[in-house]
Amino acid sequence: MMSFRIRAAAPGDLQHLYDMAKLTGGGFTNLPPDRKALTAKLERAAAAFGNTEEGAPREVKDELFVLVLEDTTTGEVRGTAQIFTCVGQQWPFYSYRIATLTQHSKELGRTFRAELLNLVTDLEGSSEVGGLFLHPGERAGGLGLLLARSRYLFIAMHRRRFADRILAELRGIIDERGGSPFWDGVAGRFFGMSFQEADYFNAINGNQFIADLMPKHPVYVAMLPEGARQVIGLPHPTGRAAMRMLEEEGFAAEGYVDIFDGGPTMTARTDRVRSIAEARTATVTHVRALEGTGQARRALVATGRLSDYRCAYGELAEDGPDGVVLDPVAAAALGVSAGDTIWHVAR
Structure with missing residues (x-):
């Protein structure tokens, strides 16, 4: 490990x-x-x-x-x-934003709520993991x-x-054929391409073709096939753990979904992401085994700028106001020794 x-x-x-x-x-x-x-x-x-x-x-x-x-x-x-x-910046960053339109009929004495998918570029300018x-x-x-x-x-x-804002897109529901019920029910009707073709084309060439061909009018969710309606905002089963990890970091699903597969887009304020807000710097004072000392804390430990960046799990113990003792396995993985600066956040 x-x-x-x-x-x-x-x-x-x-x-x-x-x-x-x-x-x-x-x-x-x-x-x-x-x-x-x-x-x-x-x-x-x-x-x-x-x-x-x-x-x-x-x-x-x-x-x-x-x-x-x-x-x-x-x-x-x-x-x-x-x-x-x-x-x-290179090409528009499109999402569907789920909106609710509420209308009241006095004659019928009823209130009708319609869910709409609006094509937006609200998240443009955000960072993305x-x-x-x-x-x-x-x-x-x-x-x-x-x-x-x-x-x-x-x-x-x-x-x-x-x-200052950061997002993460989670893959949506893909069926056993590798197709997307959401794509088939929405965009696929306008493009004459299967989900696999469109997804591959997007990965290689970018999504400007979406801008050129996608209808700009809101899509009424009630008019979509049942299969497409059921998967809006749901992550792929393999992405459920990733969704929980994002939620623990402070990300939330706020009504934005992917235009290809309908998977949820999670967003957060960058400085409020837990692992960013709680990250600390320290100087390595000693490299030595900490097992059995009762002082060890498990942490993610990182060092190096840009191409020299390295990160590993490690054990550390406080040593003075700005110093830490680091375990030798982590020190070796990171290439650090006494006197070097590290960043760390609790595991």
Whole structure:
């Protein structure tokens, strides 16, 4: 368990990412099984990791950071996660916002409530955490949590590069054929494309085609097929744990759903995300085993800026006002020794 760490992705990780992309089962826009698209992602991430300009406050550029979960004993990459600093700059960031229209008829003595789906770009300019995928062989021991929360420590350590609002899109319900009941009931009627075709096209080329072809009028939910109505705002069964993790960090579903599969979009104020708000810096005073001392605290521990970023689980103990003792396994995974600065948040 302790032989895993998070690090910045590098161009040499392409084959690992491609192998994982083939395991996602579709509907996973941020990790398409396409070498060209993944190469472009890694090149974009390399540019972001290589950009040392902090930028002026409130000036958030459109950058992508890709992180990977590495087994330090074998060098194998077993998971990945992504952070987008500012969505909606390259092409519009569309969502459906669920709205309620209430109308009262005096003659009938009844009030009618109609749910509508409005096509909006409300979330444009937000940062986004996404693209989280853990190899099926590693889904134990808290590695998904390490992957997810390592992104928040990265944001805390590079706060000026991120917006004041942050979102996470959860994959919606996909049927056994790999299709989407939501897509079939809404957008599929206007595009002449299956969900798989549209999802793949979006992953490779962006979603400007949605802007060109999608009807701009509100969609009345009551007029949709039963299958589409039932899945609005529901996460894919494999995403339920991710939804709980997001809720524990302070994210909430506030009526925004994905235009492709109807999955929920969770949002939060960046500075109120728990792992960002509670992150602390400290100087490593000693590296030594803490087992049996009664002082050890389990934590996520991170170090390094940009491409030198690393994060791992560790045990630490307070040592003076700004110092900590760190366990040797975590110190080795992070490449830190006494005198180095770390960031940490309780596990």
